[in-house]
Amino acid sequence: MLLCVIAIGASAKGFGLPAKTSNTKVILNGGQRVTFARPDGYFAFHNVPAGTHLIEVSSVGYFFSPVRVDISARNPGYIQAALTETRRVLNELVLEPLKEEQYYEIREPFSIMSLLKSPMGLMVGFMVIMVFVMPKMMENIDPEEMRQAQEQMRNSPVSFSGLLARAQS
Known part of the structure; x- marks a missing residue:
C-alpha cells in the first residue's frame, strides 16, 4: 500500500x-x-x-x-x-x-545582414554593383576598339553550336 x-x-x-x-x-x-x-x-x-x-x-x-x-x-x-x-x-x-517548454520557435529580430544574406538580397546587390561598376569599366575601353569589336560581332554569325565547337577546341 x-x-x-x-x-x-x-x-x-x-x-x-x-x-x-x-x-x-x-x-x-x-x-x-x-x-x-x-x-x-x-x-x-x-x-x-x-x-x-x-x-x-x-x-x-x-x-x-x-x-x-x-x-x-x-x-x-x-x-x-x-x-x-x-x-x-x-x-x-x-x-x-x-x-x-517552448511550444513555438522564437522569431529572430529584424536584421539588415539577414536581408543582405538572403538569395534575393544577393541578387539585388549584384545588380546594383553592376549598374554602377560596369559604366566605369566601359569608360576605360578605347572607343576605336569598341567599334571594331561591334563590327566583328555583326559580321560573324554566332550560333550555339559554333560556341560549343570553339569551347571544345
Whole structure:
C-alpha cells in the first residue's frame, strides 16, 4: 500500500507556475493509474503494491523529470524515490520542473545582414554593383576598339553550336 504525496506547485515558484494546478496530470506506470494535482499542488495514489513504479507529471508549459519509486515489501511503509534522469535520490518527494517548454520557435529580430544574406538580397546587390561598376569599366575601353569589336560581332554569325565547337577546341 502506497500513499504518495508530492508537492508540485510549492517548489516551482522560480518558474512562475500558476497557482492553479488543475491542468497538472500525474501518471503512474505509464497510465496504469492517473490522478490530477489538487489546487495546493498535492496528489495521492492509494493501494499501490510493493515494487518499482514510475511517476510522470504532465503539466502544460513545463517539463518534469520522471521519478522512480521503490516500495519495499519487507519493510512496510519504506519508500525510496529517485529522479530517472539524474538518478538523484529524493529525501522529500518534491518535484520541480526541469525547464519551461517552448511550444513555438522564437522569431529572430529584424536584421539588415539577414536581408543582405538572403538569395534575393544577393541578387539585388549584384545588380546594383553592376549598374554602377560596369559604366566605369566601359569608360576605360578605347572607343576605336569598341567599334571594331561591334563590327566583328555583326559580321560573324554566332550560333550555339559554333560556341560549343570553339569551347571544345
